[in-house]
Amino acid sequence: MYYLDNAATTFPKPQEVYDEVYKAMTEYGANPGRSGHDLALRASRGIYETRELVSKLFSVKNPMNIVFTYNCTESLNIAIKGYLKPGDHVVTTSMEHNSVLRPIKHLESIGVENTVVKAASDGQIDPVEIKKAIKLNTKLIVTTHVSNLTGTIMPVKEIGRIAKEHGIAYLLDAAQSAGVYPIDAEELGVDMLAFPGHKGLLGPQGTGGLYIREGLNVEQFIQGGTGSASYSLQQPDDMPDKFESGTPNAPGIIGLGKGIQYIMNRGIENIRSHEENLTAYFIEETSKIDGIQLYGPCNTSLQGAVVALNIRDLDSSEISYVLNEEFGIYVRPGLHCAPLAHKTIGTMEQGAVRFSFGPFNKQEELEYAVKALHRISKEL
């Protein structure tokens, strides 16, 4: 088995993630924050430890400003819909995932305007274009950190600076970068940071989160029991309770903590350079394949561990099917929930075969994948 679909979810996870999820379920599977008995407190403490680890990873001072969610999509929805109001304007890019574009398009119906800044054909965004898109009623800029289609790294520092200069909030979608690229929320000038737990952070599925800068006024859209202010029919305003209604995924969140610890122990820079090496090797070797078309910058200083490609006019699903059936290689074909990004790179019809690498991939696996692509190029 050759799992090269890490941009969808990293697999495998560190063994200690599996072990801790199992332990949390079997040894202290109580409901955290709902009672004061030993088991509930142990679960609560486990969640708090993960909150601390997340805030440490993103250089956020107060762990209570980290909210846990179901997935990065929910985080983005909370951020976008909780912050924007009718009459506001939001700037985003053509490289965004549908988890950003669909909420923003949905908000048109309540009178929130948007401008989608077009990327170059390798997915790069010119910060000047972001600046130009700003209007008097612009309240939010939303961009991804690393494109899920082309791996293109966005100029987040520059965009953060532009946002700050204009007094506009900046929401960063770290779906493909959290756990691989260092993110200092304050230094980057990020006001909200949405992240999945199950990708680069190496936690289990069913986990995600959102950092919200202290003092930023964001509404919650789910109300319910928080185990706090239970006498009140109003959702409490305290963080993170305001955004965390109902029973959380305690074993998942606690397991996520182990994923982050693994990253910290191995060193985020080491993970990044490991993935950069893999990506550089893969780009170099695949570019020699007859009839191959690579997308994105094809330069690891500008590109994360995601490589999208096509072979001539072959259907991306067919290539992916053969990779699976004949070689046991698992990748993702088709459209990657990012329609405007496909338009940008010109693959709306054909889709693209996406290879994405994680901290546990080895160069031998990529060598094998390169051989497979050579054969497919010859034989199909």
Add this chain to the structure above:
Amino acid sequence: MYYLDNAATTFPKPQEVYDEVYKAMTEYGANPGRSGHDLALRASRGIYETRELVSKLFSVKNPMNIVFTYNCTESLNIAIKGYLKPGDHVVTTSMEHNSVLRPIKHLESIGVENTVVKAASDGQIDPVEIKKAIKLNTKLIVTTHVSNLTGTIMPVKEIGRIAKEHGIAYLLDAAQSAGVYPIDAEELGVDMLAFPGHKGLLGPQGTGGLYIREGLNVEQFIQGGTGSASYSLQQPDDMPDKFESGTPNAPGIIGLGKGIQYIMNRGIENIRSHEENLTAYFIEETSKIDGIQLYGPCNTSLQGAVVALNIRDLDSSEISYVLNEEFGIYVRPGLHCAPLAHKTIGTMEQGAVRFSFGPFNKQEELEYAVKALHRISKEL
């Protein structure tokens, strides 16, 4: 350890639930529905199997009408906010959890009216009062099936009939009943059914769901990647994708399937009578304790496996603390995220100590708890 806090989350779960979560994480931890490779398909199939099991359990014909969510609170929010529009009126009861009351109170700000029907002091609701509360603009009735505070079983059949007669949708909160009481969604006349995965259904935390009757017009409030209609900037209208954006908690949902299988194998009637026996024993024995005050109907034909009590005017948190520290008994004190229910039974100040039983509790544990309460009553 004596875990008597099963209304918060059941613990333990059947061993096969733990095992399957572990297996799903370690053996096929791919992202379901995002690619067609073997590992992704295996995860997708696992989720579909759980969807089928849920629909079988609730006698729902089409499994695609079951939506998976993070927890029951999210399910209730989707149902309430996705169905009600400005100008509508909703009828609910004073026995509801904050996961129902807070969203309904929140909707007042956009012009959705509500009427809260008061229960009797044992938590019982007179269906006639529900009927009386119906107005011309009433669009929805929301009630719990079993109170999380007093265990009171609501007259759901009668309420379902009233809703049907008036052409009003009925949303049932099965937080405390799913997996213990048989629920035939069609027979009950339920239009939407919200349920947690981690309580009576014996699944892991981070799982919940919502059944939506075919043809009922409910809006989603989260948009994002669904792995379907990826070319479109609009959320697809197909079920269940409309409500399932982003990466789901695949290992959790797959584990939930094992919980439901356990219920089906053991027999829901057997689980129910096991819990009824425990509850009857506990009510009978605790009612002999000096100074004890029991809440709820105190009759297992009218009450689920939840018993709330106080001893004289002792603080419920103090009793719970002593139970934990001196006896290793885990229960929940205070307010149970159901402020109007506490008002109804007159425990807004004192709170209540809640004992709640699950399919793995044994009578010996309850005997021990009864002894502990006798001692507390004497010594505190």
